[in-house]
Amino acid sequence: MQTAEIRNRWLKYFGDRGHTVVPSAPLVSDDPSLLFVVAGMVPFIPYMTGLIPAPYPRATSVQKCIRTNDIEEVGKTPRHGTFFQMNGNFSFGDYFKEQAITYAWELLTTPEDGGGLGFRPEDLWVTVYKDDDEAIALWKRIAGLPDERIQRLDKDTNYWSTGQAGPAGPCSEIFFDRGPAYGVDGGPATDDDRYVEIWNLVFMQYQIDNVTSKVDFDIVRELPNKNIDTGMGLERVAFLKQGVDNMYEIDEVRPVLDRAAVLSGKTYGANHDDDVRMRVIADHVRSSLMLMSDGVAPSNEGRGYILRRLLRRSIRSMRLLGVEGPTFADLFAASRDAMKASYPEVETEYDRISRLALAEEETFLRTLAAGTTILDTAVDETKTASKQELKGETAFLLHDTFGFPIDLTLEIAEEAGLTVDRTAFDRLMSEQRARAKADAKSRKTALADLSVYSAFRAQGETVFTGYDFLNTESRILG
Numbered sequence: 001m002q003t004a005e006i007r008n009r010w011l012k013y014f015g016d017r018g019h020t021v022v023p024s025a026p027l028v029s030d031d032p033s034l035l036f037v038v039a040g041m042v043p044f045i046p047y048m049t050g051l052i053p054a055p056y057p058r059a060t061s062v063q064k065c066i067r068t069n070d071i072e073e074v075g076k077t078p079r080h081g082t083f084f085q086m087n088g089n090f091s092f093g094d095y096f097k098e099q100a101i102t103y104a105w106e107l108l109t110t111p112e113d114g115g116g117l118g119f120r121p122e123d124l125w126v127t128v129y130k131d132d133d134e135a136i137a138l139w140k141r142i143a144g145l146p147d148e149r150i151q152r153l154d155k156d157t158n159y160w161s162t163g164q165a166g167p168a169g170p171c172s173e174i175f176f177d178r179g180p181a182y183g184v185d186g187g188p189a190t191d192d193d194r195y196v197e198i199w200n201l202v203f204m205q206y207q208i209d210n211v212t213s214k215v216d217f218d219i220v221r222e223l224p225n226k227n228i229d230t231g232m233g234l235e236r237v238a239f240l241k242q243g244v245d246n247m248y249e250i251d252e253v254r255p256v257l258d259r260a261a262v263l264s265g266k267t268y269g270a271n272h273d274d275d276v277r278m279r280v281i282a283d284h285v286r287s288s289l290m291l292m293s294d295g296v297a298p299s300n301e302g303r304g305y306i307l308r309r310l311l312r313r314s315i316r317s318m319r320l321l322g323v324e325g326p327t328f329a330d331l332f333a334a335s336r337d338a339m340k341a342s343y344p345e346v347e348t349e350y351d352r353i354s355r356l357a358l359a360e361e362e363t364f365l366r367t368l369a370a371g372t373t374i375l376d377t378a379v380d381e382t383k384t385a386s387k388q389e390l391k392g393e394t395a396f397l398l399h400d401t402f403g404f405p406i407d408l409t410l411e412i413a414e415e416a417g418l419t420v421d422r423t424a425f426d427r428l429m430s431e432q433r434a435r436a437k438a439d440a441k442s443r444k445t446a447l448a449d450l451s452v453y454s455a456f457r458a459q460g461e462t463v464f465t466g467y468d469f470l471n472t473e474s475r476i477l478g
């Protein structure tokens with residue numbers, strides 16, 4: 001079942017049941033405290049908290065999301081994308097727990113030819129908040145689940161709140177069992193690779209106060225208007241329905257992965273580390289495409305910086321696959337073609353998107369070409385000397401001479417199993433700032449210095465002069 005088909009079935013199922021179909025909000029959130037939309041419920045928060053009266057009693061959407069906190073998981077677990085789509089159904093003081101569980105179970109287990117998603121009931125498990133006896137009773141009655149496939153868990157995983165006084169409540173999550181080939185028997189509480197979380201149902205039923213942490217608060221009272229907020233991972237359901245191993249192999253993502261394989265001459269499936277890199281590229285290129293289609297441009301702060309990191313990580317991953325030249329023209333076109341049926345804006349906005357992507361690639365490839373040899377040598381020297389820590393001086397020189405951002409140095413060092421002397425780096429940076437200040441002052445009084453400075457600059461423009469200079473500087477700085 002194609003991803004688009006799952007999306008359509010979702011919207012039709014809930015649309016037919018009185019939910020207003022709401023288009024996805026842009027990835028960039030209205031909320032200044034949130035960089036991006038991280039869940040389907042974000043655009044509905046004012047209705048959930050009662051700040052604004054809901055214009056409809058129930059709604060459904062397929063919301064574009066970005067979660068940067070999952071970036072380290074990408075490509076390593078089967079289920080974490082930086083970009084993904086969350087299918088949601090929402091009730092604002094309308095239906096509650098019983099109806100939400102009924103809908104979820106029916107949509108998941110109705111056969112495909114009956115308009116459902118066709119999961120076999122025996123492959124599904126649920127978790128509930130440990131004291132939510134009501135939910136347990138409902139799962140038994142509605143779904144006929146046996147006790148052993150309902151696991152009681154604690155607040156850290158099965159309770160939703162904003163971490164502040166306001167509405168909160170228990171949640172119940174639905175998992176798919178991929179079978180013994182993927183891990184040990186024992187349910188989602190013990191193995192999150194074999195048991196893949198697909199859908200989270202949040203039952204917003206209490207007003208909480210005296211909140212000291214996400215798991216530490218007082219329940220003040222039952223809410224007069226209880227809400228339902230659910231989120232199903234579209235890519236997760238797609239990979240399970242498409243019979244592939246992970247979300248990077250679904251129809252909307254796989255073409256980018258295949259492009260990366262062709263461009264690098266690598267075979268997907270032949271080597272674990274290379275496979276992870278191809279999955280990272282497929283994920284990050286798609287996330288970047290979607291971010292740029294919503295108006296984000298690479299920059300050094302905020303949202304633009306997240307985008308820049310995604311673009312740079314894609315480029316570095318291609319390089320680790322052995323490709324030194326530009327690849328974005330091919331990779332972005334592949335992602336556009338895989339996404340345009342669902343998001344026409346990736347095509348109508350493509351000229352702008354590809355101009356941004358290609359410019360970023362060109363600049364970064366130049367930076368990398370200049371700095372990587374130096375960094376590789378420094379890594380080798382550190383290892384030969386049986387040390388764990390790269391000198392702060394090296395990180396500083398890479399920054400100063402080649403424009404290597406410190407987080408890039410940290411990332412490359414970490415890949416090599418090393419740390420970086422951050423204290424020395426920070427000291428050198430502040431010394432340099434002090435020098436620049438003093439320079440500016442003396443230049444004002446001694447105009448002759450200026451010509452010397454620009455002559456030196458002109459010389460420093462060629463990479464190899466820069467390299468010699470670096471070695472000299474490196475000795476001076478010890």
Ligand code: ATP
Nearest residue numbers: 067070079080081084197198199200231232233236
């Ligand atoms: P996990 O425990 O697997 O990280 P989660 O508990 O953080 O997931 P929720 O916050 O409950 O996820 O989000 C609701 C649903 O959205 C999840 O059940 C899952 O199907 C989907 N989802 C969450 N994070 C991602 C992601 N990074 N990539 C793809 N789908 C996701």
Ligand code: MG
Nearest residue numbers: 067069070080
């Ligand atoms: Mg998570």
Ligand code: MG
Nearest residue numbers: 157173197200
């Ligand atoms: Mg979870």
Ligand code: MG
Nearest residue numbers: 173197199200
């Ligand atoms: Mg969850």
